[in-house]
Amino acid sequence: xxxxxxxxxxxxxxxxxxxxxxxxxxxxxxxxxxxxxxxxxxxxxxxxxxxxxxxxxxxxxxxxxxxxxxxxxxxxxxxxxxxxxxxxxxxxxxxxxxxxxxxxxxxxxxxxxxxxxxxxxxxxxxxxxxxxxxxxxxxxxxxxxxxxxxxxxxxxxxxxxxxxxxxxxxxxxxxxxxxxxxxxxxxxxxxxxxxxxxxxxxxxxxxxxxxxxxxxxxxxxxxxxxxxxxxxxxxxxxxxxxxxxxxxxxxxxxxxxxxxxxxxxxxxxxxxxxxxxxxxxxxxxxxxxxxxxxxxx
Numbered sequence: 123x124x125x126x127x128x129x130x131x132x133x134x135x136x137x138x139x140x141x142x143x144x145x146x147x148x149x150x151x152x153x154x155x156x157x158x159x160x161x162x163x164x165x166x167x168x169x170x171x172x173x174x175x176x177x178x179x180x181x182x183x184x185x186x187x188x189x190x191x192x193x194x195x196x197x198x199x200x201x202x203x204x205x206x207x208x209x210x211x212x213x214x215x216x217x218x219x220x221x222x223x224x225x226x227x228x229x230x231x232x233x234x235x236x237x238x239x240x241x242x243x244x245x246x247x248x249x250x251x252x253x254x255x256x257x258x259x260x261x262x263x264x265x266x267x268x269x270x271x272x273x274x275x276x277x278x279x280x281x282x283x284x285x286x287x288x289x290x291x292x293x294x295x296x297x298x299x300x301x302x303x304x305x306x307x308x309x310x311x312x313x314x315x316x317x318x319x320x321x322x323x324x325x326x327x328x329x330x331x332x333x334x335x336x337x338x339x340x341x342x343x344x345x346x347x348x349x350x351x352x353x354x355x356x357x358x359x360x361x362x363x364x365x366x367x368x369x370x371x372x373x374x375x376x377x378x379x380x381x382x383x384x385x386x387x388x389x390x391x392x393x394x395x396x397x398x399x400x401x402x403x404x405x406x407x408x409x410x411x412x413x414x415x416x417x418x419x
Contacts, residue, residue: 123147125272126176126183127167128196129217130158132353133243134186136250137216137276142167144253145275152176177206182269186216189361190223197227209235212265214272216257218242218297218358220365221287222372228261228286237265240286242293243277247353254278258296260288291369298366298380301359301400303337305383308404311345315415321346322417341401346417350398350405359400360387 125145127138130153142149142165151162152170159169170176173196177183183203187193193215197203203213213236215224221240228238239261249255256279259266266282273280283292310333314324325342328334344350363384370377386403393409395402408414 123181123272124179125149126152126170126180127162127186128152128173128176128184129186129192130162131155131186131188132247133250134216135161136247137186137243137255138162138167138184139165140250140253140276141272143275145272147272150176150180172201174201174206177203179208180211182212182214182272183207184214184216184272188217188358190217190220190365193217193219194223194227198230203236204231204234207231207234207236211236212268213238214241214265214269215239216241216243218293218362218365219290220368221260221290221294222368224290225287237262238286239265239269240289241269241273242289244293244296245277250276257281258283258289258292260284260290260292261286290365294362294366294369297359297362300335300337301363301387302379302383303335304341304401305386305403307333307335307338307341308345308401308407311342311415312404312407312411316411316413320418321415340399341404344399344401345404345415348414348416350395350402352397352399354400355397356387356390356400356402357396360384360391360396363387 125147127149130138130151135158139162150168150170151159152173153159163169185196224240231238241257241259243255243257245255253276255277257273257277259282283289315321366380386406389406390403395405
């Protein structure tokens with residue numbers, strides 16, 4: 123099987139490298155960052171000179187891109203999938219995308235004989251590197267079955283959720299819950315610290331009690347160490363939460379917590395923390411109260 127992989131950044135890079143190393147398939151890679159492409163070539167991938175070279179003649183084309191507009195540009199824009207994919211090819215988008223966008227893309231590509239599935243992932247950069255990420259797939263079941271050996275080379279928990287857009291919806295809901303947990307963790311840690319409890323002691327209690335969650339652990343670790351280096355930025359988290367709010371608008375579903383967390387992210391971006399880790403939502407509280415939540419030196 124010939125695979126074209128477009129977008130080998132923080133998440134796409136390790137996923138692509140695992141496909142190259144574990145699947146045994148022929149993988150051609152394209153990204154605007156040549157160093158990222160080189161890292162994939164080092165483990166056996168082929169570098170595409172142009173995006174079209176990572177599309178033409180491929181059996182499966184995969185994208186891992188930051189924004190829905192980037193997916194549309196690669197799929198439907200000049201030099202993209204609609205122009206260069208062969209009839210019978212499968213397009214699998216691994217990005218966190220809007221179900222409306224992926225359906226629009228799929229409609230356009232179906233006229234070219236290309237089958238589209240959405241397959242967003244969860245598990246972070248560490249999970250992508252270890253090959254343990256969850257993959258949530260929506261769309262044609264036959265295309266899903268064809269891609270399963272590829273999915274199994276870079277993920278552990280692969281779920282087929284139904285029609286096109288189902289994977290996107292599952293990912294949006296998952297991230298919405300995770301970010302709400304993260305925001306609650308930031309508030310709780312700050313409240314406890316201001317009330318006089320040692321943050322490290324409080325963290326130990328929460329990690330072993332009902333307040334524990336992956337989102338909580340993330341914000342606690344970053345806050346206590348004062349390390350806001352990004353594995354997933356505030357800007358990307360803001361985009362994902364925006365997708366959740368858009369979906370709720372489309373379906374007339376009331377959301378109470380998520381809009382508040384979205385606004386907290388907006389404040390973090392306004393303070394210049396958009397490029398920091400998503401856990402830097404805590405920095406909004408630190409700025410407002412003029413104190414930090416840190417472990418003892």
